[in-house]
Amino acid sequence: MNNLSNSAMQLRIIQAPSLKYNRLDCQLWVKQLSAMTQACINLGASIGFLPSSSSRAIQNYWWQVFDAVIKSQKTLIIAELNGVMAGCVQLSPATKDNAQHRAEVEKLLVHPNSRRKGVATKLMQAIEQESTRQQISLLVLDTQSDSDAEILYQSLGFKVAGQIPHFVSDARGDFHATTYYYKLLAPTLRNRIERAAQARYVNEY
Numbered sequence: 001m002n003n004l005s006n007s008a009m010q011l012r013i014i015q016a017p018s019l020k021y022n023r024l025d026c027q028l029w030v031k032q033l034s035a036m037t038q039a040c041i042n043l044g045a046s047i048g049f050l051p052s053s054s055s056r057a058i059q060n061y062w063w064q065v066f067d068a069v070i071k072s073q074k075t076l077i078i079a080e081l082n083g084v085m086a087g088c089v090q091l092s093p094a095t096k097d098n099a100q101h102r103a104e105v106e107k108l109l110v111h112p113n114s115r116r117k118g119v120a121t122k123l124m125q126a127i128e129q130e131s132t133r134q135q136i137s138l139l140v141l142d143t144q145s146d147s148d149a150e151i152l153y154q155s156l157g158f159k160v161a162g163q164i165p166h167f168v169s170d171a172r173g174d175f176h177a178t179t180y181y182y183k184l185l186a187p188t189l190r191n192r193i194e195r196a197a198q199a200r201y202v203n204e205y
Contacts (some may be wrong), residue, residue, distance in 0.1 A: 008082050009119070011126050015075040020197035030062045031080070032085045036111045037062075043112055044170065046144040051171050066088065074106075075134075077126050079119050086114035089123040091130055103131060105141040108149065124156055128185060144168060147176040158183045 014029075037058050041049050049058060068074045073095075079087040087110040093103040105127055110119045131139060143149040147161055154160075158181040167178035 003205075009086070009117075009122060010080045010083075012078040012080065012121065013075065013130060014069055014078065016046075016070050016072040026063075026066050030059055030066070033062045033065075033078075033088060034058045036088070036109055039112050040109050042191045045105060045109070046147070046170070046176065047109065048170050059073055066113055075130055077130070079110075079123055079176055079177065080119065081114055081119070084114075086111050086117070087119040089127055091127055091134075091136075093134065093136060100138065101136060102138045103134070105139055108141075120152055121156070123153070126185075131185055137184060139183045139185065140180065141182075142178050142180045145179045150179060153181050156183070 007098050034055065037047065037049065038055065040047060041053065048061075065074070065167055069076050074090050074092040077089050077091070078085060087108075089108040090106040091103050092106055094100065105124075108120060108123060110123075127139070131137075139158075140161070141153065141158070143153065161178050161180040163179045165177045166175040169175050171182060
């Protein structure tokens, strides 16, 4: 587990093999992460749960996350402000042989009490740094269309890949679309793809 400090903000990068499976530590994190998740859900966040979801279901999800971390299947980054959990995000590398360069960004959460303080941006910057360290050159993610998260991702250089209607439902039963985003991290790869796209455009027109 590595710590990255930035004034009052501290980022904890939790991953194997540095994470020792201490159940007491994990219990504390699961409790805090579950409480933060519930707070976000109560404000309408589309993160796989509804306000009616049980606390046990949310806690079970976070235990599954820690199991995946221990198995080196993902990295969890937690942000703290003045010692209090403020947000989190996950990096899940693809497992297929032909997709070792790709990872999914999952569950970017910021506690309602810690919003508008740059937490989400710092977490996403940490994700990119960790991705580079792991030699990941392509990030993908999805978020509810027309959400505040879209503004954040676009400001960080993520590009729209497409949209799926009726993808998720809210507490009232209304359906919402989801937008998929991607970001190429390796400059050489990004430049090569952009040149190829330009070449196709020239050939077609």
